[in-house]
Amino acid sequence: MGPVIGMTPDKRAETPGAEKFAGLNQIYKMGSLPEVGDAARPKATLVGTDSADDELTNLNWLHENSNLLTNFRLGSEGFPMVSPLYDIEGDDVPVFGPSCYQNPEKKSATSKPPYSFSLLIYMAIEHSPNKCLPVKEIYSWILDRFPYFATAPTGWKNSVRHNLSLNKCFQKVERSHGKVNGKGSLWCVDPEYKPNLMQALKKQPFSSPQSGSLSPHYLSSVLKQSQVQTLKESDIDAATAMILLNTSIEQEILECEKPSLQKKRGYSSAFSAPGAVRLQESHPPAASIDPKADHNYSANSMAAQRCASRASVSSLSSVDEVYEFIPKSSHVGSDGSEGFHSDEDTDAEDEDDRLGDSGYAPQAHEDSAPEGQPGKKKRKQSCQEIDEELKEAAGSLLHLAGIRTCLGSLISTAKAQSQKHRKK
DNA sequence: GGCAGTCTAAACAATA
DNA sequence: GTATTGTTTAGACTGC
Numbered sequence: 001m002g003p004v005i006g007m008t009p010d011k012r013a014e015t016p017g018a019e020k021f022a023g024l025n026q027i028y029k030m031g032s033l034p035e036v037g038d039a040a041r042p043k044a045t046l047v048g049t050d051s052a053d054d055e056l057t058n059l060n061w062l063h064e065n066s067n068l069l070t071n072f073r074l075g076s077e078g079f080p081m082v083s084p085l086y087d088i089e090g091d092d093v094p095v096f097g098p099s100c101y102q103n104p105e106k107k108s109a110t111s112k113p114p115y116s117f118s119l120l121i122y123m124a125i126e127h128s129p130n131k132c133l134p135v136k137e138i139y140s141w142i143l144d145r146f147p148y149f150a151t152a153p154t155g156w157k158n159s160v161r162h163n164l165s166l167n168k169c170f171q172k173v174e175r176s177h178g179k180v181n182g183k184g185s186l187w188c189v190d191p192e193y194k195p196n197l198m199q200a201l202k203k204q205p206f207s208s209p210q211s212g213s214l215s216p217h218y219l220s221s222v223l224k225q226s227q228v229q230t231l232k233e234s235d236i237d238a239a240t241a242m243i244l245l246n247t248s249i250e251q252e253i254l255e256c257e258k259p260s261l262q263k264k265r266g267y268s269s270a271f272s273a274p275g276a277v278r279l280q281e282s283h284p285p286a287a288s289i290d291p292k293a294d295h296n297y298s299a300n301s302m303a304a305q306r307c308a309s310r311a312s313v314s315s316l317s318s319v320d321e322v323y324e325f326i327p328k329s330s331h332v333g334s335d336g337s338e339g340f341h342s343d344e345d346t347d348a349e350d351e352d353d354r355l356g357d358s359g360y361a362p363q364a365h366e367d368s369a370p371e372g373q374p375g376k377k378k379r380k381q382s383c384q385e386i387d388e389e390l391k392e393a394a395g396s397l398l399h400l401a402g403i404r405t406c407l408g409s410l411i412s413t414a415k416a417q418s419q420k421h422r423k424k
Numbered sequence: 425g426g427c428a429g430t431c432t433a434a435a436c437a438a439t440a
Numbered sequence: 441g442t443a444t445t446g447t448t449t450a451g452a453c454t455g456c
Contacts, residue, residue: 116430135445155432162432165447172446184440185445 113146115201117156117163120146121170122197125189132173132186135161169193 113120124141125133133141139157143149149156164170164187173186189197 118430153432158433159431161444161446162448163430164445 112148117159118167118169119201121163122189125187132188134184134186169197
């Protein structure tokens with residue numbers, strides 16, 4: 001993903017320092033994503049530092065807290081609940097505690113978040129229980145996490161809608177039947193594009209040189225805490241694959257069949273293949289034919305990445321401990337229904353189990369339900385098998401990555417420290 | 425300078 | 441009629 005920050009003159013006017021702290025503050029807020037009360041939010045000590053860029057890649061804390069994996073938890077919706085905050089310069093040990101989400105930085109109210117709108121939307125959607133949000137809720141989430149927008153011109157909402165419409169990462173799902181167009185649609189993240197979005201999240205605050213923001217975003221922190229901070233892309237993909245496994249295979253299949261999504265899929269035919277088959281495809285889905293014309297917003301390469309991730313993952317053997325990374329919902333319900341139980345949208349109540357727990361099932365899918373029961377069962381079973389296989393495989397991959405990262409981080413840490421000493 | 429990615433603004437249509 | 445939502449287009453900016 002390309003540059004995001006510092007687009008407009010007023011943005012440029014925002015001092016990097018302010019952005020830095022604002023970004024950190026946003027991380028506070030990001031850390032609250034699992035929607036816990038403020039009192040329950042952990043505190044973290046933050047030390048603003050100009051050399052934090054180096055520090056951000058410093059994994060001293062990693063070997064000092066060798067059991068970080070235990071801190072890598074997943075929220076109820078399967079999203080990691082790791083505190084994104086850590087003491088950048090302090091004792092190198094990630095700080096976990098309920099206070100790290102308090103003391104919000106006032107600067108965040110005036111500093112633009114170091115995230116593109118697509119990422120903001122992505123985060124908002126991902127942290128919703130249903131992995132689906134109406135535009136209004138997306139507004140609310142962004143407003144809640146980034147007070148900047150409370151005082152920003154209302155154009156940002158237009159930008160949000162613009163992103164939702166144009167960005168293929170986002171899929172519109174009708175809340176209920178008959179509402180083909182108009183208000184109240186739900187927006188989801190296309191599972192195919194999650195890796196790309198996550199990579200964008202990973203890259204943006206850290207590697208975006210123009211941003212001047214040193215704030216580690218929450219996913220990056222998650223990756224750090226799961227010992228993949230300094231990983232190469234393949235390692236990130238492994239972690240990504242793990243998180244992606246939260247998204248049910250079956251759900252993906254169902255989503256792939258949503259007629260409401262066909263518009264965008266027709267726009268980019270990358271997802272037209274059935275999910276179960278797609279997982280086994282060795283060649284990446286075709287990206288947008290005309291990337292320039294389709295306003296893909298940086299999603300061109302990720303489908304391939306995801307396929308690559310899954311392809312590599314599925315060729316591995318299983319390691320049990322990796323299950324620690326998988327949310328319990330994945331363990332319990334391998335039907336992958338996690339995240340689609342609506343707790344806020346009454347419309348979903350109308351669409352009960354026939355939706356396969358997926359909440360907002362498309363009409364076409366429902367139409368095929370009656371005679372599709374046996375097939376559905378069969379498909380469900382195969383989904384479960386694939387799901388299990390993927391979980392195991394991803395576990396192996398993460399396990400390997402973890403070992404490699406440990407070694408790598410120790411080396412890099414030693415290097416960093418020696419360089420520090422030299423400078424002194 | 426071209427390109428890609430992103431943001432912003434505006435206009436318009438559809439819907440609640 | 442108004443507000444909201446969704447789509448589309450155009451222009452601008454920034455970094456590579």
